[in-house]
Structures are given as structure tokens and as C-alpha cells.
Amino acid sequence: MTATHPGNIAPPTTFKPSRLRRMREGFFSFVRRSPMSAFWGLVAAAIVVMAVSAPVLAPYDPLKSNFRAMTKPPNEKNWFGTDQVGRDTLSRVIHGSRTSLMVAFAAVLFGTTLGALWGLACGFFGGRFDLISQRLIEFMQSFPDLILAMAIAMALGAGTWTVIVAIAITRIPFGGRVIRSVVLSLKEMQYVEAARGIGASNRRLMFRHILPQCVAPYLILATTHLGVAIVIEASLGFLGVGIPPPSPTWGNMLSDALNSGLVPPWWLVLFPGLAITLTVLAFNLLGDGIRDALDPRLRNAL
Amino acid sequence: MISYIARRLAFGVLTIIGVSIVVFVIMRVLPGDPLVALFGPDGFTKLTDEQRAQYMADLGLSDPLWKQYLAWVADIARGEFGRSFFRAESVAEMISRRAPLTAQIAFLSVVFSWLVGIPVALVSALKPNSAWDNVTRFFSILFLAIPGFWFGILIVLALLFWFGYRAPLTGAPFFSDPLLNLQIVIGPAIVLGLGQAAYIARMARSSLLEVIREDYVRTARAKGLSSRLVIALHALPNALLPVITLSGILLGFVLAGSIPVERAFGAPGLGDAMFIAVKERDVFVMQNLVFLYACVFVLLNIVVDVVIAWLDPRIRYQ
Numbered sequence: 001m002t003a004t005h006p007g008n009i010a011p012p013t014t015f016k017p018s019r020l021r022r023m024r025e026g027f028f029s030f031v032r033r034s035p036m037s038a039f040w041g042l043v044a045a046a047i048v049v050m051a052v053s054a055p056v057l058a059p060y061d062p063l064k065s066n067f068r069a070m071t072k073p074p075n076e077k078n079w080f081g082t083d084q085v086g087r088d089t090l091s092r093v094i095h096g097s098r099t100s101l102m103v104a105f106a107a108v109l110f111g112t113t114l115g116a117l118w119g120l121a122c123g124f125f126g127g128r129f130d131l132i133s134q135r136l137i138e139f140m141q142s143f144p145d146l147i148l149a150m151a152i153a154m155a156l157g158a159g160t161w162t163v164i165v166a167i168a169i170t171r172i173p174f175g176g177r178v179i180r181s182v183v184l185s186l187k188e189m190q191y192v193e194a195a196r197g198i199g200a201s202n203r204r205l206m207f208r209h210i211l212p213q214c215v216a217p218y219l220i221l222a223t224t225h226l227g228v229a230i231v232i233e234a235s236l237g238f239l240g241v242g243i244p245p246p247s248p249t250w251g252n253m254l255s256d257a258l259n260s261g262l263v264p265p266w267w268l269v270l271f272p273g274l275a276i277t278l279t280v281l282a283f284n285l286l287g288d289g290i291r292d293a294l295d296p297r298l299r300n301a302l
Numbered sequence: 303m304i305s306y307i308a309r310r311l312a313f314g315v316l317t318i319i320g321v322s323i324v325v326f327v328i329m330r331v332l333p334g335d336p337l338v339a340l341f342g343p344d345g346f347t348k349l350t351d352e353q354r355a356q357y358m359a360d361l362g363l364s365d366p367l368w369k370q371y372l373a374w375v376a377d378i379a380r381g382e383f384g385r386s387f388f389r390a391e392s393v394a395e396m397i398s399r400r401a402p403l404t405a406q407i408a409f410l411s412v413v414f415s416w417l418v419g420i421p422v423a424l425v426s427a428l429k430p431n432s433a434w435d436n437v438t439r440f441f442s443i444l445f446l447a448i449p450g451f452w453f454g455i456l457i458v459l460a461l462l463f464w465f466g467y468r469a470p471l472t473g474a475p476f477f478s479d480p481l482l483n484l485q486i487v488i489g490p491a492i493v494l495g496l497g498q499a500a501y502i503a504r505m506a507r508s509s510l511l512e513v514i515r516e517d518y519v520r521t522a523r524a525k526g527l528s529s530r531l532v533i534a535l536h537a538l539p540n541a542l543l544p545v546i547t548l549s550g551i552l553l554g555f556v557l558a559g560s561i562p563v564e565r566a567f568g569a570p571g572l573g574d575a576m577f578i579a580v581k582e583r584d585v586f587v588m589q590n591l592v593f594l595y596a597c598v599f600v601l602l603n604i605v606v607d608v609v610i611a612w613l614d615p616r617i618r619y620q
Contacts, residue, residue, distance in 0.1 A: 139320040143596050144558030147576075151328050151592045154580050231449055235562050238451055240581050254452060258566070266459055273452030281447035 037289020044282040051097040058091035081267035092248040099249040104229035111168030112222050115175020123183025137173040145170035153241040216294040223287035227280040234276050250276050314604045321596045329589040383590040393590045404571035407490045414495030419502030427510035445500035454493045454566030489567045498552045506545045513541040550606030554599040
């Protein structure tokens with residue numbers, strides 16, 4: 001795709017600022033224009049760093065139980081307290097971010113991307129293919145996403161990949177719908193018609209002229225979906241069809257807490273939930289910021 | 303109007319047939335052996351091949367898939383919805399016992415979301431960017447991020463710590479014991495309602511801001527109508543159209559959201575049944591419940607479309 005076409009009249013490359021420099025300038029103008037979103041973007045980045053460096057950051061082994069410190073409220077040794085078998089809650093929350101983010105990123109990467117490509121094909125080719133695809137998407141959207149994810153996760157049996165697949169499938173129709181409508185309006189644009197007029201092939205039109213215009217809506221959609229995916233993952237974990245224990249996720253920590261008796265200790269409930277809320281908040285607000293920066297027209301569309 | 307409703311209904315029937323196929327494919331065709339679910343991985347390995355074949359035949363799982371599908375459709379048509387692996391009660395009985403509670407929760411949560419969301423949006427939209435507007439916008443963004451089930455557990459814990467109060471664990475129909483019934487329903491309804499109120503307030507605010515700039519609102523003001531009447535008679539009714547659509551869509555998502563929330567509060571509704579079915583890997587119950595939820599979801603969408611078409615003639619004549 002980077003190969004220059006003989007028809008392209010490219011300006012002399014020496015005058016063009018490097019790609020890195022343009023990205024840096026874009027970043028700074030984003031920070032200046034919406035400091036709030038930049039701040040939440042920073043929070044999101046911090047959470048991602050926390051997830052990546054979990055083994056270094058966590059003060060204890062999240063799986064190691066300490067029978068001399070069971071169900072202890074927060075104290076100076078265990079800042080977030082310990083659970084029924086004496087595992088450190090702080091370490092488990094930190095390691096939980098790893099699983100949650102990994103699942104959410106993978107689910108969005110597969111689901112939203114697959115949906116977007118499907119939407120691109122639907123919008124571009126139209127006709128019978130589009131008609132059948134739209135019916136299929138409609139069937140998939142006839143389920144509230146949590147219920148669809150639950151059914152798939154249950155049918156496939158517990159496991160990390162199961163959860164990723166289950167969440168990814170619920171993301172497909174949204175990607176399909178949004179990108180399709182973007183492509184439909186792009187297809188009528190004059191520059192596409194012009195490219196077709198000078199004899200560009202279908203493949204070239206699709207990937208060279210239409211796909212790049214879909215990147216902005218795709219990015220906005222993907223950031224919003226990250227938040228949704230995290231909530232679905234937590235709900236699945238809470239309902240016992242997520243990633244099975246002992247590996248900690250925020251959802252199965254809450255489920256463990258509730259199963260520990262009629263009255264769960266408050267610190268086992270508070271901290272994993274706060275982690276979910278903070279992460280979802282950060283990705284939602286970052287998504288809003290990206291949307292406003294890239295394409296304010298989409299404010300009501302997504 | 304009648305032809306519009308008929309068209310939407312015919313479309314809905316098609317969708318429900320498609321949905322039933324999707325549910326069937328997910329629950330029966332995807333890998334995952336129902337016998338493993340029934341006996342657990344350990345019990346499954348202890349079964350002999352003949353026993354496995356026997357159980358599969360008893361459950362009707364060794365027939366060809368299209369036959370299984372038709373048998374299931376016939377079951378639904380008879381109103382039986384099949385049986386649970388583990389319980390004597392048929393799924394239809396379970397639904398009729400548990401569904402009213404969930405319906406009540408869903409209904410109350412919608413009422414609650416309007417009671418909170420609309421006044422908040424009104425005040426926000428009339429004074430955009432005021433302190434109140436910023437505070438409510440912050441809260442609506444916050445409540446979009448808070449998982450309802452977690453909020454639910456926190457409420458249960460807080461009531462227990464500070465007031466020594468715990469909602470009763472057994473359900474009761476509204477008409478036999480309204481007080482007991484309300485104690486169970488009110489918690490999930492408030493949690494789910496607040497989640498929806500966040501969306502409703504956001505949507506109503508932006509829709510009101512748009513409508514207030516319309517010509518007919520200016521005309522109404524120009525002819526000397528008081529500001530309060532302009533909002534109540536001209537702006538609000540038109541601004542509410544998208545909010546009604548949103549509310550209907552949210553209601554569908556509330557049905558899904560009520561699964562973890564009912565679990566958090568220990569309310570014995572349909573969501574709780576879904577949780578139990580998942581925990582016990584009860585494929586038949588799950589299949590029927592998922593189908594039921596999807597049908598309600600599809601039906602809700604049709605009702606919303608019809609209501610909007612009834613309120614807004616522009617859509618009807620398109």
C-alpha cells in the first residue's frame with residue numbers, strides 16, 4: 001500500500017515534515033485542546049503500564065496464600081487487605097488488570113476489526129451480499145451483548161480464549177454497522193468517483209481510497225468498545241463463566257467475595273470494583289476525546 | 303399505521319426465526335459436550351461408551367440436528383420450553399414463577415431512570431455549562447462506568463453495616479405481600495435505574511439543547527408565551543422522541559444487566575435463574591432462557607418503533 005502509484009503526483013519529500021514529527025504535533029495539539037481527555041488518556045496509559053509490569057509492581061504473589069493473615073482488613077502490610085485464604089488483594093487487583101486488559105484488547109482487536117472489515121465489504125460491494133450480511137448482523141444484534149457472550153462462553157467451556165471469542169463476537173455487529181454507513185457515504189464522494197474514472201481497480205479503491213477514511217471512526221469505536229469489553233469480561237467473571245480461578249480477574253474476585261459467605265468483607269468488594277470503574281471511565285473519556293479530536297460529526301452517531 | 307405495524311411484525315417474526323437458529327447453533331452445535339456439563343469432566347470419563355450413547359439418545363441429542371431443532375420449536379409452540387437437567391420443574395413453570403419479579407424490576411428501573419434523568423437534563427439544558435450542569439455531567443459519565451452489580455453489592459453491604467438491614471431472600475408476588483415484594487425489587491431497580499438515568503440525562507440534555515434552538519421555539523417565545531410553558535408545551539415533547547427510543551433500547555439491555563444485579567442483591571428473578579443455569583451448565587434451560595430474552599428484546603424494539611411512529615408522523619410516511 002505504500003508503493004507510489006505512477007498517477008500520484010507526490011510533493012518533493014524534503015518539504016514534508018516527517019511522520020513522527022507530525023504525530024508529535026498532533027499529540028500536543030490534542031493535549032492543548034482537551035486537557036481533560038489527555039489526563040484520562042494518561043490514566044489509561046498508567047493502567048496499561050500497570051498491567052504490563054504486574055509481576056514487578058505487585059508486592060506479593062497473587063496466588064500465594066498466607067494462612068497467618070486470612071481475611072485481614074487493609075493494614076500496612078497488605079494495603080488492600082487479604083482474602084479468605086490470605087492472598088494479598090492489592091497484588092490480585094494488579095494482576096487482574098493484566099487479564100482484563102488482555103481480554104479486552106484481544107476481543108476488540110478481533111471483534112471490532114472483523115466487524116469493520118465486514119462493514120467495509122458490505123458498504124463497498126452492496127447488492128445481495130450486503131442484504132444477507134445485514135440480516136445476519138440483525139440476528140446477532142437481537143441479543144443483549146451480555147447474554148450472547150454468556151451463551152457462547154458457556155457453550156465453549158471456561159478459558160481465556162473462550163472469553164475473548166465470546167466478547168469479540170458481540171462486538172462484530174457494531175463495527176459492521178458503523179463502518180458500513182461510513183463507507184456508503186464515502187462511496188458517493190467525488191474523489192472516489194474520480195479514482196474509478198481513471199481506472200482504479202476495486203481493490204485499489206477499497207484499500208487505498210476508502211479504507212484510510214475509515215480509520216478515524218474505527219479508532220473511536222475501538223476505544224469505546226474497550227470499556228464495554230472490560231465490563232462484559234467482569235460480568236462474565238462475576239457470573240462464573242469468565243476466566244476460571246485461581247488466576248485473578250476483577251470479575252472473579254468479586255464473585256469469590258460474594259461466594260465467601262452471606263456478608264462479604266468490604267475490602268474484597270470495594271477494590272476490584274474501583275479498578276473496573278476507573279479503567280472503564282478512563283477508556284470512555286479517552287474515547288470521547290479522540291472522537292472530538294478526529295471527527296466531531298460522529299458525536300451522535302456512536 | 304396498521305400497515306406499518308403489520309410490516310414491523312412480519313419482520314419481527316423473521317428475526318425471531320433467525321434468532322432461534324442462532325441460539326440453537328450456539329447451544330447445540332458449538333463444541334462442548336452436554337454430557338460433560340451434566341456429569342462434570344470426572345463423571346464423564348467414568349461413563350462407558352454405551353452409557354454415553356444411551357444418555358445422548360434419552361436426551362434426544364443423537365437425532366440429526368434438523369430433527370432436534372424442529373423438536374425444540376415444537377416444544378416452544380406447545381409452551382413447554384423443555385426441562386431442566388437437574389430440576390423437576392419445567393422451564394415454563396420456572397419462567398412463570400420468576401419472570402414477574404424481573405419484569406417488575408425492569409419496569410421500576412425505567413420509571414426511576416425517567417424520574418431522575420429528565421429533571422436533571424431539564425435543569426442542565428436550561429443553564430448549560432453552569433456548575434449544576436457540570437456536576438450532573440460528571441455523575442452521568444461516572445454512572446456509565448460503574449458496573450451495576452458492584453454498586454449493588456456495595457449498597458447491600460452499606461445497608462447491613464450502617465442499618466443492620468438485609469432485604470429478604472425469598473421472593474413474594476406483589477399482590478400477596480406487597481411490602482416484602484417491594485423490599486426485594488427496589489434495590490435492583492434503583493441500581494439499574496441509575497445506570498439508565500445516566501444515558502437518559504445525556505441524551506435528553508443534548509436533544510433539548512438542539513430543540514431549544516429551533517424556529518418554532520423562538521416563535522412561541524416571540525408570541526409572549528412564558529418560558530415555562532414554552533419548555534413544557536413546545537420543547538420538551540419534541541425533545542423526548544429520541545429519549546423514548548433510547549429508553550426502549552436500554553430496557554432490553556436492562557434485562558441483560560439484571561442477571562448480575564439480581565445475583566448481587568440475591569433477588570430470585572429470571573436473571574438469577576440464568577445465573578443458576580450457567581453455573582450448573584444446564585444447556586436446555588440456558589437455551590430456552592436465551593431465546594426468551596432475545597424474543598423480548600426483539601419485541602421491545604418493535605414496540606419502540608411503533609410508539610415512535612405513532613408519536614412522530616414523519617417516520618410513518620417514509
